Amino acid sequence: MVPAVVFLAALAAWVAPGQKQALASHDCGLPHTTPLWIEFGQGSVPPEVRTVFARPGVVLAASGTALPAQYRAAGAATTYFVLNLPAFVGEPATPNDPASIAAGADLLYELAVASTACASPWIALNELLGPGLAAPWTPNNAQYRANVLALIERLAQRGARPVLLVHGDPNVAGAAAAWWASVGRAGTVVYEAYYNARNISALGPLIGNRRVRLGMRSIVRRFVRAGVPRNRIGFMLGFHVAPGTLGREGLQPREEWFRLVKWQALAAQQVARDEGTPTVWSWGWGNFGPASIDPDKPAAACVYLWTRDPALCDGPAVAGPAFDASRTEGQIVLPSGVHCAFPGGVVREQAVRAIQRLTGDRHKAVTAAFARAVLERRARVTAAELLRAESQLVARSFRGSRRAYVRAVQQRRVTVSIARGVLADELRRQKLARLARSAGLAPLEWSSRLTAAAADAATCARDDLPGYGDFPRLNTLDVDVVQLPALLPFLRDRRPPATPRSVTATREPGTRGAVLVDWSDGREADLAGYRVFRATTAGGPYRLLTRTAIVRSTYRDAAPPANATLSYIVRAFDTSANRSPNSAEASLPVSP
Numbered sequence: 240m241v242p243a244v245v246f247l248a249a250l251a252a253w254v255a256p257g258q259k260q261a262l263a264s265h266d267c268g269l270p271h272t273t274p275l276w277i278e279f280g281q282g283s284v285p286p287e288v289r290t291v292f293a294r295p296g297v298v299l300a301a302s303g304t305a306l307p308a309q310y311r312a313a314g315a316a317t318t319y320f321v322l323n324l325p326a327f328v329g330e331p332a333t334p335n336d337p338a339s340i341a342a343g344a345d346l347l348y349e350l351a352v353a354s355t356a357c358a359s360p361w362i363a364l365n366e367l368l369g370p371g372l373a374a375p376w377t378p379n380n381a382q383y384r385a386n387v388l389a390l391i392e393r394l395a396q397r398g399a400r401p402v403l404l405v406h407g408d409p410n411v412a413g414a415a416a417a418w419w420a421s422v423g424r425a426g427t428v429v430y431e432a433y434y435n436a437r438n439i440s441a442l443g444p445l446i447g448n449r450r451v452r453l454g455m456r457s458i459v460r461r462f463v464r465a466g467v468p469r470n471r472i473g474f475m476l477g478f479h480v481a482p483g484t485l486g487r488e489g490l491q492p493r494e495e496w497f498r499l500v501k502w503q504a505l506a507a508q509q510v511a512r513d514e515g516t517p518t519v520w521s522w523g524w525g526n527f528g529p530a531s532i533d534p535d536k537p538a539a540a541c542v543y544l545w546t547r548d549p550a551l552c553d554g555p556a557v558a559g560p561a562f563d564a565s566r567t568e569g570q571i572v573l574p575s576g577v578h579c580a581f582p583g584g585v586v587r588e589q590a591v592r593a594i595q596r597l598t599g600d601r602h603k604a605v606t607a608a609f610a611r612a613v614l615e616r617r618a619r620v621t622a623a624e625l626l627r628a629e630s631q632l633v634a635r636s637f638r639g640s641r642r643a644y645v646r647a648v649q650q651r652r653v654t655v656s657i658a659r660g661v662l663a664d665e666l667r668r669q670k671l672a673r674l675a676r677s678a679g680l681a682p683l684e685w686s687s688r689l690t691a692a693a694a695d696a697a698t699c700a701r702d703d704l705p706g707y708g709d710f711p712r713l714n715t716l717d718v719d720v721v722q723l724p725a726l727l728p729f730l731r732d733r734r735p736p737a738t739p740r741s742v743t744a745t746r747e748p749g750t751r752g753a754v755l756v757d758w759s760d761g762r763e764a765d766l767a768g769y770r771v772f773r774a775t776t777a778g779g780p781y782r783l784l785t786r787t788a789i790v791r792s793t794y795r796d797a798a799p800p801a802n803a804t805l806s807y808i809v810r811a812f813d814t815s816a817n818r819s820p821n822s823a824e825a826s827l828p829v830s831p
Contacts, residue, residue: 267357268316270296274473274511274519276547277318277361278540282306283525285532291540292524296551300363300520307354318361319351328386331369332379340386344393351399359398363429363520364390366404374414384418391426401426402518404475406433411465420466428467429520430458432507433477433485436499440490444502444569445696446714451506452702453710459514473518474510476503478539481530486523493535494561497542497554501563504546505570513701571698579609579699586612586699593660597653597726602703607721609705611664613693614686618670620663628666629659636729647729661723661730665765665814672764681760683720683768687790690718707787709795719787720767725816736763736811736819739792744807744825747795754796754827756807761792765813771796772810775803777826788812804829 269275278292280299289306292299295314301307307317321327327343329335335343351360367387372380387403394401403426411419422428432455439447455474462472478500479486490496507519524540526532533539538557545554546566555564573579579586586608595604637643648658672682694705694716706718724730739758747753756771768788772781773796784796799805806826811819 266359267318267355267361268311269298269318269361270316272296274508274517277363277518277520279320279520279522279524280306280310280317281320281322281525283527285524285526285536287537288524288540291537291544291552294551296548297544300361302350302354304354308356311356317355318363319354320363320365321347322365324364324366324387325368328390329383331372331377331383334379334383334386337382337386337389340389341393344390345397347390348394348397348399359400361400361402362394363402363404366406366431367409370405370409371407372415373410373412374418388418388421388425391422395425402429402473402520403427404429404431404520406431409461411461416465419462423462423465423467423471427471427473427518428462429473429475429518430455430462431477431522432458432474433479434499434503435485435488436490436496437488439502440495440499442714445698448502448506448569449702450711450714451503452510455507455510456514456702457710459510459516469515470517472514472516473520474507474516475520475522476507478503478521478523478536478543479531480523480533480536481528484523484531487533492561493538494558494563496535497539497558498563500539500542501546501554501566502569504543505566508547509571571700571702573698573700577700578605578703579612579697579705581609581613581693581697584612584616584693588700593654593657594721594723597651597657597661597723598721603721605699605703606705606718607664607723609694609697610686610690610718610720611660611667613690613718614667614671615663617689618667618674620666620670624666625659625663628662632662632729644729648727651727653727658727658730661727665724665730668814669764676762681762681792682764683766683790684760684792687717691716694718707789712797717790719790720814722767722788722812722814722816724765724814731815731817732765732813733815733817734813735817736761736766736813738820739769739809739811739822742807742809742822742825744805744827746827752799752801754799754805754807756794756796756809756825758792758809758822761811763811763813765815767812767814767816769794770810770812772808772821773799774806774808775800777804777806777824779806781806781808802829 277298277300280292280301293310293313293315298316298318299310300318300320302320310317327347351362352358369380391401391403403422405428434451442450459472463469477486487496511519524536541552541557542554544551555562576588577585578588578591590608591604594607595601598604633639633641633644645655648655671686675682675685704716706716708716742758744754744756747755768790770788771784771794773784774781804826806824808824809822
């Protein structure tokens with residue numbers, strides 16, 4: 240373990256000699272970078288960490304006047320941090336008198352101006368209490384929310400840039416959405432995207448980084464749906480070390496912790512670039528008791544700066560020779576024109592756009608193009624086979640008139656090349672089915688395993704991955720079969736798949752009533768998947784549970800109604816959108 244004095248002396252040598260000077264700045268001396276990175280810099284941050292951050296190109300969030308002045312003297316910029324938001328607005332059960340909010344906001348603004356030496360300071364408000372409470376709120380919580388909004392609006396009126404920190408599982412549904420939209424009009428919502436480093440490390444570079452990014456992207460989608468503009472959404476990363484705080488969580492060795500610091504910074508940088516979220520904040524550098532003290536904090540801070548910009552600090556030298564200094568591992572690095580890459584193949588953007596002309600849906604096009612790229616490696620359709628099948632189609636459906644065939648293709652606003660691609664998919668499925676049956680496997684089960692394995696190892700632009708999953712409960716993906724022939728009527732057949740057999744429903748052990756529905760695999764070459772329905776009385780009416788045709792012959796009903804007799808049926812669907820008759824009903828008695 241390196242003593243603090245030795246570390247500080249060595250740190251000066253670690254800083255790259257050609258370190259960048261302050262960049263062109265906005266008001267308040269903030270660096271002109273996208274995203275804008277802001278670090279927690281209150282007095283609870285130990286001096287050795289403050290030394291790492293106090294340099295040009297870095298922005299600190301602190302209160303008071305002496306410490307921010309020291310940061311600025313060292314070349315850093317400053318914003319204002321409010322650690323105790325309840326002092327200004329109260330709490331959900333005991334809101335402050337609404338008549339006091341304006342005066343409190345004015346006082347807060349003056350304190351922030353004095354601290355930052357800027358008339359338009361960023362002010363971070365830590366933090367919204369009860370973000371997950373569903374509307375309609377209790378009268379007290381409604382007043383608390385009104386107080387928070389009024390404080391933000393008043394600060395904005397005075398010229399400040401208020402930022403509301405939000406944690407947990409914020410509820411943005413129903414009447415709550417209007418409140419969030421109002422916050423987004425006056426200020427910025429910064430979500431505390433904290434991750435258990437031990438869990439993410441165990442997933443490895445590809446899935447670990449993907450999970451961090453997907454978590455952030457899901458939050459962006461949630462707030463955007465509520466009416467918060469993308470340019471009013473930010474993230475706060477957590478580098479805590481105390482147990483149970485979703486940070487280091489005891490991860491060893493130290494080099495692996497530094498690796499996780501690197502991953503989170505790269506993930507935030509990618510999501511900010513893709514989603515247009517302009518700020519990334521950090522937390523966890525302070526010491527709030529013995530459990531939060533960590534001698535690795537200064538080195539972690541240096542690695543964090545280096546990851547964003549190697550000119551800010553020499554992270555590899557600080558972290559040591561065992562540190563993985565790659566800034567591309569697990570990241571989205573794709574050749575030009577490629578949407579996804581997986582072991583042994585790629586999905587080109589051109590192929591996705593061609594299929595999208597048929598589907599009108601970007602995600603379905605990605606899924607279909609991905610499945611095609613994976614499966615064509617297993618079963619090749621030759622040009623001669625394709626042309627022969629096309630000639631048979633023209634003879635059968637258009638009385639031998641190629642002109643009529645071309646006209647029918649054009650009526651679907653696609654090209655003959657696109658139609659041939661769909662026809663080739665169907666020929667490939669027939670070949671794959673023969674291969675699967677010769678090995679004693681069900682065709683859809685086998686092909687879905689191939690595509691799922693490729694999806695698990697895939698990197699896709701903007702994490703626009705194929706298929707569907709159960710994120711955040713699971714990290715795996717299933718690549719559904721997009722029913723492309725159903726969109727070209729002349730390619731459809733009229734034979735429905737067989738009725739699913741041997742349907743069972745059982746309680747999942749160790750859960751609060753989750754039900755596992757299972758059935759036998761279908762054997763058709765053109766089988767696209769299954770849909771599952773549930774009723775609370777025998778014989779229906781039934782409610783659809785699966786928004787798409789799932790490719791696995793099993794389904795987990797995570798939250799069925801309690802105190803009801805549950806009945807399930809399954810239908811099979813093929814690529815032409817034909818459906819099977821209903822399966823026999825599988826029932827469960829009232830849960831105990």
